[in-house]
Amino acid sequence: MKPGDRLPTEKQLSEMFGVSRTPVREALSVLEASGLTVSKQGGGSIVQATSLTNLMEQTQFEFVDTEEVLNLLETRIILESEAARLAAERGTAEDKAVIKEKLDEIRSSQNNNLVGDKEDIAFHNAIVQAAHNPILLHSVENIATLYEKAIRFSLKKNMGISEKRAQVLSEHERIYTAIRLGNGEQARDEMYKHLNNARKKFKHSFDQALNS
Structure with missing residues (x-):
C-alpha cells in the first residue's frame, strides 16, 4: 500500500x-x-509516508526511503572524515588509546562471530570525541540513532562472509594507524574511503532485502 x-x-x-x-x-x-x-x-x-524525521524506534527500518538513508550516510561521511583529521591532529595519547581499545573490541567481536555493530559505533564515536569539537560532537549525536540502525542493518549482511568482515576490520585499522601517527590528511582520506564503501554496501544490501 x-x-x-x-x-x-x-x-x-x-x-x-x-x-x-x-x-x-x-x-x-x-x-x-x-x-x-x-x-x-x-x-x-x-x-502515511515514513521519513527519517518521524521515524520511531518501533518502526521497521525497511520502511524508510533508501535515498533518505543514503543522504544520512553521506552526511556522516562529511562529518566523520573531518572528525578523523581533527582526531589525528588534536587527539591526546589517552584519546588514541581509547580508539585503539575500541578497534580491539571490533576485532574481538569478529573473532567471536558477533555482528559487532555496537563495537563499530563505539570506535567511530571515540574518534569524534577525540576531535575535541563540541559542535561536531553534537551534530553527530543528533543523527546517532538512525545511523546506528543503518550500521546494524549493513553489518548483519556481512555475517558469515569472512572476506567482507576482514575488509571492514582492515579499513578501521588504517584509520586508527593514521590517527595514531598524527597524519590528519591520511586519517581523513581513510575515513572517507571506509564510510563511502559502507554507503555503497548499504545500498546494495538494502536493495537485495527489498527485492527478496
Whole structure:
C-alpha cells in the first residue's frame, strides 16, 4: 500500500486474517504508534509516508526511503572524515588509546562471530570525541540513532562472509594507524574511503532485502 491509501476496516481485516477484532485493533495501534498510519475522523486508517524525521524506534527500518538513508550516510561521511583529521591532529595519547581499545573490541567481536555493530559505533564515536569539537560532537549525536540502525542493518549482511568482515576490520585499522601517527590528511582520506564503501554496501544490501 502507498501513502494516502486507506486500510481495510477492522471488520474486513478480521475476516481477511481469520481473527477477532481485538488483535486487529492492537495491530492498528502499533502501526499508528510507529508513525506508519494515521487515524481519520469517521473511522479507518490512512497509510502515511515514513521519513527519517518521524521515524520511531518501533518502526521497521525497511520502511524508510533508501535515498533518505543514503543522504544520512553521506552526511556522516562529511562529518566523520573531518572528525578523523581533527582526531589525528588534536587527539591526546589517552584519546588514541581509547580508539585503539575500541578497534580491539571490533576485532574481538569478529573473532567471536558477533555482528559487532555496537563495537563499530563505539570506535567511530571515540574518534569524534577525540576531535575535541563540541559542535561536531553534537551534530553527530543528533543523527546517532538512525545511523546506528543503518550500521546494524549493513553489518548483519556481512555475517558469515569472512572476506567482507576482514575488509571492514582492515579499513578501521588504517584509520586508527593514521590517527595514531598524527597524519590528519591520511586519517581523513581513510575515513572517507571506509564510510563511502559502507554507503555503497548499504545500498546494495538494502536493495537485495527489498527485492527478496
